[in-house]
Amino acid sequence: MPNYNLKINGETIAVNADSDTPLLWVLRDQLNLVGTKFGCGIAQCGACTIHVDGKATRSCQLPVSMIDKEEITTIEGLSKEGKHPLQEAWKVVDVPQCGYCQAGQIMTAASFLKENPTPNSKEIREAMHGNICRCASYNRIEKAVAIAAKKMS
Amino acid sequence: MSTKEKNITFSRRNFLKTSALASGGLLVGFNLFTACKSEVKPPVDIANLNFNDFNAFIKIANNGYVTIFSPNPEIGQGVKTAMPMIIAEELDVEWNKVHVAQGKYNKKEYTRQVAGGSQSIRFGWDALRQTGATTKQMLINAAAAKWGVEAASCKASKGIITNAKGEKLGYGEVVKEAAALKVPENVKLKEPSEYTIIGQDAINVDVDKIIRGEPLFGLDYKAEGMLYASVLRPPAFGQTLESFDDSEAKKVNGVSKVIKFGDKIAVLGSNTWAAMKGKKALKAVWSSDEELESTEEHNKILTNILDGKEFEIRREDGNVKKAFKEADKVIERTYHSPFLPHNCMEPMNFYANVTPAKIHLVGPIQTPQWTAGRVAKLLERKESEIDLEMTRMGGGFGRRLYGDFALEAAEISNVAKKPIKVVYSREDDMTDGIYRPAIKYRISAALKDGKVTGYHLKEAAINGNMYDLIPNFFPAGCIPNYKVSTQNYKSKITTGAWRAPYTNFLAFAEQSFFDEIAEELEKDPVKLRLELLQNVKNTSDEKIEYSGSRMENTIKLAAEKSNWKENTAGVFKGFSAYYSHNTHVAEVAEIIVKEGMPVVTKVVVAVDCGIVINPTGAINQIQGGVLDGIGHAMYGDFSFEKGKPSHKNFNTYRLIRMNETPKVEVHFVKNELSPTGLGEPGLPPAGGAVANAIYKAFKNRMYNQPFIKELENNKEKVLS
Numbered sequence: 001m002p003n004y005n006l007k008i009n010g011e012t013i014a015v016n017a018d019s020d021t022p023l024l025w026v027l028r029d030q031l032n033l034v035g036t037k038f039g040c041g042i043a044q045c046g047a048c049t050i051h052v053d054g055k056a057t058r059s060c061q062l063p064v065s066m067i068d069k070e071e072i073t074t075i076e077g078l079s080k081e082g083k084h085p086l087q088e089a090w091k092v093v094d095v096p097q098c099g100y101c102q103a104g105q106i107m108t109a110a111s112f113l114k115e116n117p118t119p120n121s122k123e124i125r126e127a128m129h130g131n132i133c134r135c136a137s138y139n140r141i142e143k144a145v146a147i148a149a150k151k152m153s
Numbered sequence: 154m155s156t157k158e159k160n161i162t163f164s165r166r167n168f169l170k171t172s173a174l175a176s177g178g179l180l181v182g183f184n185l186f187t188a189c190k191s192e193v194k195p196p197v198d199i200a201n202l203n204f205n206d207f208n209a210f211i212k213i214a215n216n217g218y219v220t221i222f223s224p225n226p227e228i229g230q231g232v233k234t235a236m237p238m239i240i241a242e243e244l245d246v247e248w249n250k251v252h253v254a255q256g257k258y259n260k261k262e263y264t265r266q267v268a269g270g271s272q273s274i275r276f277g278w279d280a281l282r283q284t285g286a287t288t289k290q291m292l293i294n295a296a297a298a299k300w301g302v303e304a305a306s307c308k309a310s311k312g313i314i315t316n317a318k319g320e321k322l323g324y325g326e327v328v329k330e331a332a333a334l335k336v337p338e339n340v341k342l343k344e345p346s347e348y349t350i351i352g353q354d355a356i357n358v359d360v361d362k363i364i365r366g367e368p369l370f371g372l373d374y375k376a377e378g379m380l381y382a383s384v385l386r387p388p389a390f391g392q393t394l395e396s397f398d399d400s401e402a403k404k405v406n407g408v409s410k411v412i413k414f415g416d417k418i419a420v421l422g423s424n425t426w427a428a429m430k431g432k433k434a435l436k437a438v439w440s441s442d443e444e445l446e447s448t449e450e451h452n453k454i455l456t457n458i459l460d461g462k463e464f465e466i467r468r469e470d471g472n473v474k475k476a477f478k479e480a481d482k483v484i485e486r487t488y489h490s491p492f493l494p495h496n497c498m499e500p501m502n503f504y505a506n507v508t509p510a511k512i513h514l515v516g517p518i519q520t521p522q523w524t525a526g527r528v529a530k531l532l533e534r535k536e537s538e539i540d541l542e543m544t545r546m547g548g549g550f551g552r553r554l555y556g557d558f559a560l561e562a563a564e565i566s567n568v569a570k571k572p573i574k575v576v577y578s579r580e581d582d583m584t585d586g587i588y589r590p591a592i593k594y595r596i597s598a599a600l601k602d603g604k605v606t607g608y609h610l611k612e613a614a615i616n617g618n619m620y621d622l623i624p625n626f627f628p629a630g631c632i633p634n635y636k637v638s639t640q641n642y643k644s645k646i647t648t649g650a651w652r653a654p655y656t657n658f659l660a661f662a663e664q665s666f667f668d669e670i671a672e673e674l675e676k677d678p679v680k681l682r683l684e685l686l687q688n689v690k691n692t693s694d695e696k697i698e699y700s701g702s703r704m705e706n707t708i709k710l711a712a713e714k715s716n717w718k719e720n721t722a723g724v725f726k727g728f729s730a731y732y733s734h735n736t737h738v739a740e741v742a743e744i745i746v747k748e749g750m751p752v753v754t755k756v757v758v759a760v761d762c763g764i765v766i767n768p769t770g771a772i773n774q775i776q777g778g779v780l781d782g783i784g785h786a787m788y789g790d791f792s793f794e795k796g797k798p799s800h801k802n803f804n805t806y807r808l809i810r811m812n813e814t815p816k817v818e819v820h821f822v823k824n825e826l827s828p829t830g831l832g833e834p835g836l837p838p839a840g841g842a843v844a845n846a847i848y849k850a851f852k853n854r855m856y857n858q859p860f861i862k863e864l865e866n867n868k869e870k871v872l873s
Contacts (some may be wrong), residue, residue, distance in 0.1 A: 003672075009332055011193070012275075012379045014459075017190075017424075017426075018406050018407070018426070018427075020503075021426045021537070023423075025426040027427050028372075028425070029381070029424040029426070030303060030424065032305060032375070033366075033368015034366070034368050034372070034373040035365065035367065035368065037370075037498070037499070037508040037547075038372060038500065039498050039499075039500075039579065039580055040579040040802055040803050041578055041580075041804070042804055043769035043802050044492050044802060044803035044804050045498070045541060053715070062316065066192055069512055073709075074366065075365065075366035076365065076366050082361060082364055082365040087364040087365070088489045088555075090360070091356060091360050091361075091364065094354070094356040094360070094769045094770070094773065096357050096360060096363045096364075096544070097231070097357075097773055097774070098497075098498065098499075098546060098547050098548045098549075099359060099360075099363035099369070099545070099547070100370060100497075100498040100499045100547030100548060101498045101547075102363050102364060103363070103364070105362065109387055114802055123816075124811075125811050125812040126812055128811045128812075129810045129811050129812040130810075131810075131811070132498065132549075132803065133807065133811075134496055134497060134498045134548050134781075135498075135499070135548060135777045135781075135807060136776070136781050136784065136814065137192075137773060137776070137777055138778075138780060138809075138810075138811045138814040139354065139776050139817055140773065140776070141811065141817060142811060
């Protein structure tokens with residue numbers, strides 16, 4: 001199996017994996033970064049969302065061999081001590097029910113707010129529509145993203 | 154007063170026991186009564202319980218910190234936050250000094266651990282309050298003894314006991330003495346007006362871990378030397394395994410073993426990807442002795458049942474036959490629901506390590522006790538050899554009641570002689586489901602002199618029939634001649650409970666039907682329901698499950714908050730009200746029309762769940778339930794062709810997404826009645842409210858779910 005040097009959450013980490021292994025499973029099974037969740041395996045639900053050079057990407061469809069010098073950020077590395085404005089807003093609004101999809105939701109929102117720091121409600125709803133929340137905490141996710149946007153801008 | 158309004162009470166004597174801990178501190182054992190069926194009653198012999206019969210504990214440490222071991226599995230319904238709030242209220246400690254730990258399953262210590270049926274809070278209410286209050290009294294008694302004063306002259310608040318002289322002792326300073334005291338009886342509980350924690354927002358106790366991505370869920374669990382197992386199961390219901398070739402699977406890097414068990418084949422690998430790849434490389438030949446089932450065939454069978462005469466009578470009042478014979482007009486409508494998969498975001502998974510000494514099981518499960526028993530039976534082992542740990546669950550919705558995945562894990566580990574974790578892919582999860590069964594309802598009403606004089610509901614279901622309580626839900630008791638008949642067809646397709654079992658679709662059918670009755674009688678739909686409820690308000694029928702007056706208040710609140718009588722151009726409103734899982738709910742859905750299709754923009758919900766323990770959690774549950782109900786009514790479509798499921802993943806199976814969700818506004822009926830559950834009751838009325846709003850916009854009744862298919866089928870009519 002080939003070796004890869006990955007830049008994850010600011011550290012360079014050597015991993016040994018089959019070239020077609022999705023980054024999701026490298027993160028979860030090899031590196032114990034289990035905050036990135038498995039939901040569908042076909043980039044349809046957003047539970048596995050990470051950042052590749054700051055851009056929201058589905059790690060379940062990203063083979064480890066496709067990554068070169070890109071900076072990977074997972075939920076564990078989004079902020080120090082979980083204090084990203086989105087994480088703070090998630091607490092203020094009390095978003096989670098089961099909580100399983102929320103890391104992916106936060107990662108999608110964090111990337112989106114970099115591109116569009118002052119979104120309106122419609123833009124938030126469109127940007128977040130790729131992330132499924134089976135508990136349907138959508139009203140609160142929408143509210144939390146709006147609160148974080150205000151705080152960040 | 155109907156049976157459901159009475160408080161669940163039991164003897165307070167000896168209902169809890171205390172013990173000093175070797176590590177310092179006080180341990181209090183008490184009992185929670187939770188079960189998935191609401192008819193489960195607390196045992197009468199509570200006075201004879203010994204310490205091992207308790208299923209929940211609180212520990213008060215020397216530093217005054219309180220740990221509550223919550224025995225109830227958390228599936229996202231918020232009980233891990235709400236239940237300890239009740240204890241903290243009566244114990245009078247600061248909420249931020251309370252820590253909640255998920256209890257391990259232990260047959261001796263936890264006798265009833267189930268998450269299901271929205272019953273945790275309802276059955277826990279009395280026990281939790283009494284535990285808190287009794288423990289507080291013991292701490293006061295201990296402090297009073299230390300001071301040599303009367304306990305009655307001391308007070309406790311926020312974890313500190315104060316005597317008449319103003320001297321203070323923290324709870325932690327008297328725990329040792331309190332542990333040796335006799336448990337006081339008949340301790341006075343607080344009045345609702347004295348509450349400082351109950352009724353205040355408390356955020357989800359696991360929120361920090363969730364937003365930081367810390368390990369919490371079954372899929373996150375790891376053990377030394379653990380292998381991952383991906384299981385190939387028959388692709389169609391009714392098939393068996395004829396033969397298989399695993400030569401390619403074994404060539405996959407990381408695959409260590411292939412195990413056949415029953416009609417399934419497990420591929421074991423050092424990581425999830427290897428196991429999944431190995432499974433894909435298996436070549437299996439399947440066979441079946443009988444014709445495999447298809448939805449088209451099911452539809453014919455269910456229609457034949459409705460057309461036939463073979464039914465079980467679930468409730469019958471008055472003379473239904475006569476009422477229909479003498480009616481001015483009879484309305485009859487048939488409603489159809491498809492199968493539905495649960496689609497928990499966290500796919501099914503379970504860890505098992507079966508060794509000669511013991512069986513270690515870890516994972517997301519709604520029924521730890523039942524599952525442990527079944528694993529013991531399957532492996533012919535003693536239940537005492539099983540150590541089962543529950544993790545947080547990435548959704549349940551009923552699917553995690555069944556434990557089939559835990560049995561698979563145990564069986565594979567038993568053969569492999571290694572710790573393993575079964576991991577379902579999304580495809581496995583969606584195609585090896587225990588589905589909400591397809592159901593048809595035929596409802597008929599006899600109308601005479603502007604009134605509903607007769608009502609007959611017939612249910613034809615795949616596998617299951619509505620459980621015994623449901624025939625006594627609204628509108629039972631409102632209509633003098635009333636009948637509920639059921640019949641089912643036994644299918645090989647596995648079916649089971651799905652969030653708000655049966656009523657999730659039944660409420661849509663009945664509440665849509667009432668809209669038609671109202672139209673026929675030229676009555677406002679809200680007014681019709683309020684008129685009907687007058688008949689049940691003073692009922693002496695103990696079987697009636699809901700309260701006429703509580704339903705009336707709930708309906709009135711929804712009508713008021715939604716400005717039901719006001720019309721806005723281009724906005725169409727639909728009304729629905731239902732009682733399920735001991736909670737009364739009324740909903741008004743608003744839709745607009747965009748490109749010829751309905752868009753739900755707002756839902757106003759009124760809820761009577763008694764005292765609201767944790768408003769933020771309660772609103773979250775209702776919002777989620779309503780959106781879940783709308784999503785599945787609008788889009789949920791699942792069928793079978795020759796035993797094979799029609800969808801495998803989210804690329805074709807549609808779940809509601811954020812850009813399709815309305816704002817859900819929640820209002821609670823204010824009263825001081827015992828609290829009831831909220832995980833399920835918000836869902837059932839949602840489909841009916843939307844269907845009735847669609848009718849106003851399109852003049853097109855929804856008889857089949859999902860609505861988008863129904864609207865598509867009627868597009869010409871809709872657009873004309």
